[in-house]
Amino acid sequence: MDLRLRPLRLEDEPVMRAAQQALAADDFEFAIDLTPDSDWAQYVAMLNRQHAGDVPADRVPASFLLAEVDGVVVGRASIRHQLNDWLLAHGGHIGYGVLPGHRRRGYASEILRQSLIIARAHGVDRALLTCDDDNAGSIAVIEGAGGRLDPEWPCSDDTPPRRRYWIG
Numbered sequence: 001m002d003l004r005l006r007p008l009r010l011e012d013e014p015v016m017r018a019a020q021q022a023l024a025a026d027d028f029e030f031a032i033d034l035t036p037d038s039d040w041a042q043y044v045a046m047l048n049r050q051h052a053g054d055v056p057a058d059r060v061p062a063s064f065l066l067a068e069v070d071g072v073v074v075g076r077a078s079i080r081h082q083l084n085d086w087l088l089a090h091g092g093h094i095g096y097g098v099l100p101g102h103r104r105r106g107y108a109s110e111i112l113r114q115s116l117i118i119a120r121a122h123g124v125d126r127a128l129l130t131c132d133d134d135n136a137g138s139i140a141v142i143e144g145a146g147g148r149l150d151p152e153w154p155c156s157d158d159t160p161p162r163r164r165y166w167i168g
């Protein structure tokens with residue numbers, strides 16, 4: 001499969017805004033922190049700073065990458081180079097999403113496979129992946145990549161049940 005992960009470009013604004021709307025139905029933020037009012041050029045610059053490690057105190061260095069197949073955007077990955085308390089409890093090292101029209105073709109599995117290699121290049125030897133307990137697709141993707149369920153992690157009463165897996 002020729003799926004390529006690449007950084008965001010200035011010309012990606014329409015596809016990113018459309019993807020943000022499309023994934024809202026899954027309650028999933030495709031374009032992290034992008035609002036309808038966000039200035040696009042500033043948004044891209046912010047992601048570039050985040051990739052370079054220039055982040056505010058409540059953020060960690062991270063790479064936001066679009067997944068393309070034959071020049072068509074099919075999904076995205078967010079690869080956190082470190083964890084903070086929130087990511088340790090909720091977000092994990094790697095988040096991914098695939099556009100509805102491109103699902104069930106192995107793209108998420110390939111996005112995760114490539115993301116794990118990129119995470120390792122940033123020093124992440126053991127990657128934390130999290131997902132909702134009822135997200136059968138994501139569970140299959142993580143377990144297919146060899147994710148080991150962390151049974152020790154307690155679920156708090158005020159959040160929906162989530163699973164935490166380690167890979168590596």
Ligand SMILES: CC(C)(COP(=O)(O)OP(=O)(O)OC[C@H]1O[C@@H](n2cnc3c(N)ncnc32)[C@H](O)[C@@H]1OP(=O)(O)O)[C@@H](O)C(=O)NCCC(=O)NCCS
Nearest residue numbers: 026028097098103104105106107108109131136137138140
């Ligand atoms: C979950 C998601 C990423 C799966 O993407 P995808 O590209 O369809 O996944 P893949 O094609 O790589 O599927 C991998 C496996 O999951 C299974 N799978 C995928 N979607 C599934 C679903 N909705 N229900 C059950 N199994 C599913 C596939 O059958 C496949 O299993 P197999 O290898 O045994 O055949 C996609 O549905 C999505 O983006 N959802 C919204 C965002 C989201 O939930 N992101 C993950 C947050 S943790």
